[in-house]
Amino acid sequence: MQKIITDDMEALLEILPPHVRQQLHQQEDFRELIEVVLDLGRPAEARFLNREIILDHAEVSEEDIEYIVSRIGSFGDDNRAGIERTLHRISAIRNRKGRIVGLTCRVGRAVFGTIKIIEDLVQTGKSILLLGRPGVGKTTMLREVARVLADDFGKRVIIVDTSNEIAGDGDIPHPAIGHARRMQVTTPNMQHAVMIEAVENHMPEVIVIDEIGTQLEAQAARTIAERGVQLVATAHGNTLENLMMNPTLADLIGGIQSVTLGDEEAKRRGTQKSILERVSSPTFDILVEIQERDKVAIHPDVATAVDSILRGEPQELEVRQMDEDSGEVVITHTRPSTDARRPSRGKAESRSGVMAKLFLYGVNRGRMEQIAREMQLNPEIVDDLKQATLLVTSKKYYRQKPQKIRDAEAGNIPIYVLKGSTPLQIRQLFSSLYHIRQNGIENGDGSFKNALDEAKEAVELIKRGEHTVELSPQSAYIRRLQHLVAERHGMFSQSTGKDPNRRVRIFRV
Secondary structure (H helix, E strand, C coil): CCCEEECCHHHHHHHCCHHHHHHHHCCCCHHHEEEEEEEECCEEEEEECCCEEEEEEEEECHHHHHHHHCCCCCCCCCCEEECECCCCEEEEEECCCCCEEEEEEECCCEEECHHHHHHHHHHCCCCEEEECCCCCCHHHHHHHHHHHHHHHCCCCEEEEECCCCCCCECCCCCHHHCCCEEEECCCHHHHHHHHHHHHHHHCCCEEEEEEECCHHHHHHHHHHHHCCCEEEEEECCCCHHHHHHCCCCHHHHCCEEEEECCHHHHHHHCCCCEEEEECCCCCCCEEEEEEECCEEEEECCHHHHHHHHHCCCCCCEEEEEECCCCCCEEEEEECCCHHHHCCCCCCCECCCCCECEEEEECCCHHHHHHHHHHCCCCCEECCCHHHCCEEEEEHHHHHHCCHHHHHHHHCCCCEEEECCCCHHHHHHHHHHHHCCCCCCCCCCHHHHHHHHHHHHHHHHHHHCCCCEEECCCCCHHHHHHHHHHHHHCCCEEEEECCCCCCEEEEECC
């Protein structure tokens, strides 16, 4: 099917101040407009597909902002509004008193024919998760999936539309969703409840969701999938590995846990004693990484793909691309470099070969660098979130969701949550990034020394104010030595858990 694009551009122009509208009409690539930005006291800007320009050197006034606000729908809790029966989105920036001081007017386009590249996957009835950077076309593809399933395959489709981005503003949904039904969400915090309500009240065969981003939404998605309903959704992240490192969304692909094997089992598998394993079956069967608007990489079996990555043996990726001349889908297969996924001691790399750049929030940088030196690593720590490929924070800050963490989620930057800023937790982070064996778990003389060093570090942490520190699982003999270290420094200790996960807990009374 040839692509057909509808953009309702005139409806967007009607809400803009006349002097801004006039300048836009004079642009040759007017139809390639992406968004118009108006900030109080600054010139209006227009962003096109390949350029950005200043539209009018006159500063945006309060009257200009009021002109727009009075012509659109009301803003929700997410500071987003729209124009009735269009796909355009207007997002507000407010000052500390709640007054609007900036607007981003984004063009919404319905593109018919975008799912040819994955149409065979959609027809299988399996649940599909779409990933990709902002602006790459996730929502556009999701909208077209809903229309095709409802119109071409006659399925009962319910869209859970949190910000009215899929089916547009107003009570009547945009024609781009075909016969699919739309449920609006009063506030983003209630998306998970509406997801469950859709299943319980309306008997859908397919549920379509844009931007699963919280643990409650991930749990709701699992509940829906377990009831036999096909799910098609988007989530924060660019690749499968992003989800595996995101503690909030890892459940979508089965969840990841650390398991300590017995000596015989580790020997039989030919692995170290501490390994990472998938916890359960994934919520989504198929994962699609949207790399460009007409290019995707597909994991046709998420469970197998996750298991392979955890073993350090990533599977071949199926890459599909639309041929511009013939309009046909060209399929190739590529095997990601094992070296890129399992870097040696030095700098951590992502699958694409780009060096991992860590942004720390609420985590002691000096302690991170010290432990990195001890592990003979050289991580790159950046001060600008925009440069980061991974945000590292503590459990406390992640629960509070400050602006930096919300910015990272909005920008699809993976987040690694430390349960505590202890040397053990930081070592586990580096072990995950560099795919090296964790201290205290290897066989040989190194494990003996590391286990005792870990006990000494725990003692020092408690002296500095920590109340309790748990050590890594160890054999009974090494645990006795760790108890002696605690006793020698006037601390209390006890062993907890069952073998092979039995470990020492050092604490003060």
